[in-house]
Amino acid sequence: MSATPVGHALGAPGAPPGGARATAQPARSVGPPLWLLLELTYRCPLHCVFCYNPTDFANTGPELATADWIRVLREARALGAVQLGLSGGEPLARDDLEEIVGEAHALGFYINLITSGIGMTERRIKALKGAGLDHIQLSFQDSTREMNDFLSSTRTFELKTKVAALIREHDYPMVLNVVLHRHNIDHVGEILAMAERMGAQYVELANTQYYGWAWLNREQLLPSRAQLERAETTTRSFRERVGDAMQIYFVVPDYFERRPKACMRGLGSVFLAVAPDGMALPCHAARMLPGLELPNVRDTSIGAIWYDSQAFNRFRGDAWMREPCRSCPEKVKDFGGCRCQAYLLTGDADNADPVCDLSPYHALVTEAVARAERAAGTSAGAAHAPTLTFRDHRVSIPVVTEGTEVHGEVAPSAP
């Protein structure tokens, strides 16, 4: 009797062991949508500069009703979906969150709430626990009130600290997520110390991924290589000091890599997101990809969306690939990287993710990093630079006219 688990992770950073043994699906054998993400609302009390939500979120249609979300849960679960993320926007902005969690739990989903903590109270955390919520991931923007509040354009630090205590009191593992970028990456030591004081068991230091508002602010957010290396060194020595008491996942920004991330293990492989207006997406950011006929759960079943829709079949297999991916032996590992990044940087979603140094467009990435190096030399007070665009409902509409043109090298605009 051999007891080797068969790895089948969904590709999250910080996956426990076994998770790395992902294998490529042959083009024709489509497995179930194992990982369902419901973006319950685009409403959010924060205005984070690195948010991946679409910059034109204010133009999307009305939010799905409770009954719609419940139907989505039932249909997806019947197909084999098992991992459920509830995010947004801020999912606590929906007052039917407890009802959605209750239904998901009854169906057998493992439920992870991805939240800023704003809106969490003693009453709600009790109700969510009672409804069967498995896990809470709390985001912080930085280690100090000043920077947290500046980067989220709110006054929320004290509130988040209280929510962290609530999470612990209700016997959830304390899981903190901090998105890193030029303005807070030098505070990694302080961020980890804050996490330790809060009794965090898991800390995800996730470098910004450049989509949505983060793409708009990329020139202000990308750290320098020296910053990144300092942060990694700090993280390593902190790890050595705390040992097993805290698991720290450091997600390197892919702009500094030479091979792309295996984004979603390939679109249409395991992941299905539903946006607040019911649009079904093969990745959170896919709304921007031209030529994708995005189905809506209001009029299409999850089965038809997953197996039959153009949007979910468009990037399955490798027939869509161009060179250098098509003949590359690594295509079974990284699936050509991220389609959204290929589109944002090269203007064509079928190209190789330019993070790959085999891509003819790789210079677009190295030039962005080089600009970040130059900026780092002059950015002592850059956290307060006026050119950061905070995610905001009012900003969202004017951004559309520029956002639709966004690809290649676009300078971020001020609000």
Place this chain on the structure above:
Amino acid sequence: MSEKRWADMAIKLPLDARPAIARGMRLQREPVQDAHVLLYPEGMVKLNRSAGAIMGRCDGVRTVVDMVADLERAYNQSGLTGDVLAFVAMAVGGHWLEARP
């Protein structure tokens, strides 16, 4: 996960340890996959039959010795102590299981 990484994660574990599924994780049977899966935030591990059988007995009450006896009975085998202990030690090292004294 290479064998080497697995070996690195293994920790020493006494036979009277009482392993339990780690807090924040959930083990369940998935009919669509015809397997036990271990669920954690944004991830999942599909377990083979043996791993599923062992993890399914990690209830924080039974010791490793109890589990081995139960598995040997259930599968009509003998001499499973080494395999079971090795797997449990690796799973504790990888934070899938917590060993309670």
